[in-house]
Amino acid sequence: MAVAQPTKPVETVETVAIRFVGDSGDGMQITGSQFTTSSALGGNDLATLPDFPAEIRAPAGTLYGVSGFQINFSSTDIYTPGDTLQALVAMNPAALKINLGDLETGGILIVNSDAFVPSNLKLAGYAENPLEDGSLHQYRLFTIPMTTLTREAVAKLELKTKDADRCKNMFALGLVSWLYDRPVEPTLEWFQEKWGKTDPKVAEANTLAFKAGYFFGETAEAFPAQYRVEKAKLAPGVYRKVRGNEATALGMIAAAARAGKPLFYGSYPITPASDILHELSRHKNFDVKTFQAEDEIAAMCAAIGAAYGGAFAATGTSGPGMALKTEAIGLAVMLELPMVIVNVQRGGPSTGLPTKTEQADLLQAVWGRNGECPVAVIAAQSPPDCFMAAYEAFQIAVKYMTPVILLTDGYLGNGAEPWRIPNVEDLPPIEVRHATDPATFQPYLRDEKLARPWAIPGTPGLAHRIGGLEKKDVTGEVCYDPANHQLMCELRARKVAGIVESLPEQTVMGPDSGELLVVSWGGTYGAVRTAVERAQRRGLSVAHAHLRYLNPFPRNLGTLLRSYKKILVPELNLGQLKMVLRAHYLVDAHGYGKIQGRPFTVAEVFAAIEKMIAESRL
Amino acid sequence: MATTVENMAAREWKPADYASDQDVRWCPGCGDYAILAQAKKALAAAGVEPDRITWVSGIGCSSRFPYYVSTYGIHGIHGRAPAIATGLKIARPDITVWVATGDGDGLSIGGNHFMHAMRRNADIKIVLFNNRIYGLTKGQISPTSEKGKRTVSTPYGSVEPPIHPVSAALGCGATFVARTVDMNVKHLGEVLERAARHKGTAFVEIYQNCNIFNDGAFKYASDKAERDEHTLVLEQGKPMLFGVDKKKGIRMTANMQPEIVTLGENGVTVADVVVHDERADNPGIAFMLSQMAYPDFPEPIGVFRAVELPTYESLLEEQIAAVRAKKGPGDLAQLLRGNDTWEVA
Numbered sequence A: 001m002a003v004a005q006p007t008k009p010v011e012t013v014e015t016v017a018i019r020f021v022g023d024s025g026d027g028m029q030i031t032g033s034q035f036t037t038s039s040a041l042g043g044n045d046l047a048t049l050p051d052f053p054a055e056i057r058a059p060a061g062t063l064y065g066v067s068g069f070q071i072n073f074s075s076t077d078i079y080t081p082g083d084t085l086q087a088l089v090a091m092n093p094a095a096l097k098i099n100l101g102d103l104e105t106g107g108i109l110i111v112n113s114d115a116f117v118p119s120n121l122k123l124a125g126y127a128e129n130p131l132e133d134g135s136l137h138q139y140r141l142f143t144i145p146m147t148t149l150t151r152e153a154v155a156k157l158e159l160k161t162k163d164a165d166r167c168k169n170m171f172a173l174g175l176v177s178w179l180y181d182r183p184v185e186p187t188l189e190w191f192q193e194k195w196g197k198t199d200p201k202v203a204e205a206n207t208l209a210f211k212a213g214y215f216f217g218e219t220a221e222a223f224p225a226q227y228r229v230e231k232a233k234l235a236p237g238v239y240r241k242v243r244g245n246e247a248t249a250l251g252m253i254a255a256a257a258r259a260g261k262p263l264f265y266g267s268y269p270i271t272p273a274s275d276i277l278h279e280l281s282r283h284k285n286f287d288v289k290t291f292q293a294e295d296e297i298a299a300m301c302a303a304i305g306a307a308y309g310g311a312f313a314a315t316g317t318s319g320p321g322m323a324l325k326t327e328a329i330g331l332a333v334m335l336e337l338p339m340v341i342v343n344v345q346r347g348g349p350s351t352g353l354p355t356k357t358e359q360a361d362l363l364q365a366v367w368g369r370n371g372e373c374p375v376a377v378i379a380a381q382s383p384p385d386c387f388m389a390a391y392e393a394f395q396i397a398v399k400y401m402t403p404v405i406l407l408t409d410g411y412l413g414n415g416a417e418p419w420r421i422p423n424v425e426d427l428p429p430i431e432v433r434h435a436t437d438p439a440t441f442q443p444y445l446r447d448e449k450l451a452r453p454w455a456i457p458g459t460p461g462l463a464h465r466i467g468g469l470e471k472k473d474v475t476g477e478v479c480y481d482p483a484n485h486q487l488m489c490e491l492r493a494r495k496v497a498g499i500v501e502s503l504p505e506q507t508v509m510g511p512d513s514g515e516l517l518v519v520s521w522g523g524t525y526g527a528v529r530t531a532v533e534r535a536q537r538r539g540l541s542v543a544h545a546h547l548r549y550l551n552p553f554p555r556n557l558g559t560l561l562r563s564y565k566k567i568l569v570p571e572l573n574l575g576q577l578k579m580v581l582r583a584h585y586l587v588d589a590h591g592y593g594k595i596q597g598r599p600f601t602v603a604e605v606f607a608a609i610e611k612m613i614a615e616s617r618l
Numbered sequence B: 001m002a003t004t005v006e007n008m009a010a011r012e013w014k015p016a017d018y019a020s021d022q023d024v025r026w027c028p029g030c031g032d033y034a035i036l037a038q039a040k041k042a043l044a045a046a047g048v049e050p051d052r053i054t055w056v057s058g059i060g061c062s063s064r065f066p067y068y069v070s071t072y073g074i075h076g077i078h079g080r081a082p083a084i085a086t087g088l089k090i091a092r093p094d095i096t097v098w099v100a101t102g103d104g105d106g107l108s109i110g111g112n113h114f115m116h117a118m119r120r121n122a123d124i125k126i127v128l129f130n131n132r133i134y135g136l137t138k139g140q141i142s143p144t145s146e147k148g149k150r151t152v153s154t155p156y157g158s159v160e161p162p163i164h165p166v167s168a169a170l171g172c173g174a175t176f177v178a179r180t181v182d183m184n185v186k187h188l189g190e191v192l193e194r195a196a197r198h199k200g201t202a203f204v205e206i207y208q209n210c211n212i213f214n215d216g217a218f219k220y221a222s223d224k225a226e227r228d229e230h231t232l233v234l235e236q237g238k239p240m241l242f243g244v245d246k247k248k249g250i251r252m253t254a255n256m257q258p259e260i261v262t263l264g265e266n267g268v269t270v271a272d273v274v275v276h277d278e279r280a281d282n283p284g285i286a287f288m289l290s291q292m293a294y295p296d297f298p299e300p301i302g303v304f305r306a307v308e309l310p311t312y313e314s315l316l317e318e319q320i321a322a323v324r325a326k327k328g329p330g331d332l333a334q335l336l337r338g339n340d341t342w343e344v345a
């Protein structure tokens, strides 16, 4: 594609947040995801926020059927998908209506005017056509008949109208690619990769629509200038973009591969965790066995069977699935077998908000089982961080012979960010020892970390029976002795608490002591960090501690919490970490909860920090 | 006793080699004892060393089984043994996996796993101890209890019809389905040995007497004086004859229903009697047999169905080998890089 020399002026900007919105059938996810790829390859730092309805193809034109994809790309470090939008691309009235509030005054608003017909306006609840009644005057409005222009662009292929119209998202992508001076080759190549072999006509149609959009920007007088976001000054290295679920899958493969063990992943389809199963299923040549189980319980139990057999075993799910796995997680605790259980948290309770993000499963992870049932819990903080979090989860699991729960969430799982690809040799080694000596083997004879031996079937002379009934210390025989039960409960608890010996100390960003410590965990890292940085720039005495290890907590956390006058715990729930910190450390932690199925904006957290500091000065 | 793999493989195995050192804690007189004894014999006969076997179970009297054999074992949670066993078998196709379950464990709380184990055909042997009652929880109805049964949870009689385990297994596409009776130890031993030798999911329903909560539930099928009249011993390629003198048989009516006929009466000869074919492609006749119930019909025991189909794990291994052949063994560094990268200097 011959991209002309810029004939229009190019204005350099630091950061742009743009959102593509349309019907759930309009292909907004794919549009946003492809725009992300070209921005990543263009060298920007970025963060994305896909936001889609639970219905696969909700009725066209409705408010509840609107699907959106937001990407924030920048020439500086960014950690969030952006609070307010600099640009909004709306494919129909319903999409405009729902999303307009997030567009900044003076922001770029690109709409497909062909979709603003009476029936769609009515579905969106517009009495008047907003494109004509002047209500959008505070934005830079570009009304473009995208459907018509797309049809014209692909006319020579003589497609059915329906198929031609399907390409209008690529017209929009082409236009926006021009507007932000994105490289076009990755997208053109992607059309060929995706459809070149299977359906060349579709590849051709999308290419034509994309180019038409690009050239439209270049030539149409409506657009006075192009914007450029320079490459971000990221740490040196080789980068790719990665989504959280993909990174989780890669982290598990890497852990198993580094240990020289096969990976077993049992899972039952559930939003938003299924992509982990999909990703792993593609990599069977890596000694990866995936098993789509008949239900959540079977997925967990199959992981137990595989772990007993000596595999690196894992299962993944989301909240309701976690509830179903609960009893089997208890069994895994009794059997003291290593495995990783991923919970890609979503809006709850019950079925809740399946496609939206939330952090309300922390208490479930730490405590949600019958009996005294300790499990190690760690949480990833960004989409790329899911890689190391999954890797570490396996390290802990095999070192301590324990199930480990890895908490991610819908925002992390579906969101994408640039990832500095680690060198395989730099990944910490994972050592696995299986018991082999019949002379010394006892199923529950513990080492100095209180871990029991991992003896796998087929090992001569080590046949042993384990189960969910309480067992005798050392021998593992069924045992109902009262004192033994207390001992075993304490041993299991001490073992998990002892993981702290392998954990790094908690660090803070900001002063070691002072007025306010903001404590966060999981997927809110980016928003909280950015808000704290903003507060620090304004001269406020604020530090940020982002927790990765939620059970056990790092050994210095208590001292750290007591070094500040106030503690603020923002989280996407009604105060779960706050409660655990209070219970654990007897500190006066204050919560700031949001539970709307959406991540924090930086502004929200910043306001909470300001309020907290103002109150403490009263 | 540092035994090596070599000298173990060379050994002849005896039932005693499969006995664990645990005290067996079933009630005296329970049918489970006979099953344990015959299972040990079958394992010895099949010649798999104890260290290469894992018994998996759920919850219930039957599920204590793993503690009483000298193999590897997992005493799991209620109903989930087939799922644990499937994960183990996928991870370790080289290990022989057996499941001990009961009517409540396998067909009530574990019904879903039962169904999918049957259809997947992983090489797992599932032995279901059917005593038509909940023993360990002290006597409530189970999914195989007869309609009208009075128990602590159904003082006015159960209003539920029972499920036929063999029908359920056949309906889910099991490749090996059999039934036997605890008291008929010879038959029990033979059926378990056949199951042990089957490649794929083998399902065996055992009529098991719970002498505490449901004594005599299968008296018609186990009592020496009665059993010839009330059971039909299935034998491959043989006509379906039963009765003390084998004079009665099963014939199909014109509208394809089973009926009992007597040889020599109304011109009936053995040629009229259905011949058993456990290898029939279509499991229809096997299903019909599974629906025949006392007192209207003799209840068939023996192997209803035994067909060879590729196992789940062998298909999976083949698929992995094919992907490997095409893509090569995984290169981790390459995988982490993915397709689109950029470099920051």
Ligand code: SF4
Pocket (backbone or CB within 6 Å): B025, B026, B027, B029, B030, B031, B032, B061, B131, B135, B136, B209, B210, B211, B212, B213
């Ligand atoms: S309760 Fe019944 S089934 Fe259970 S051990 Fe006793 S006799 Fe056997």
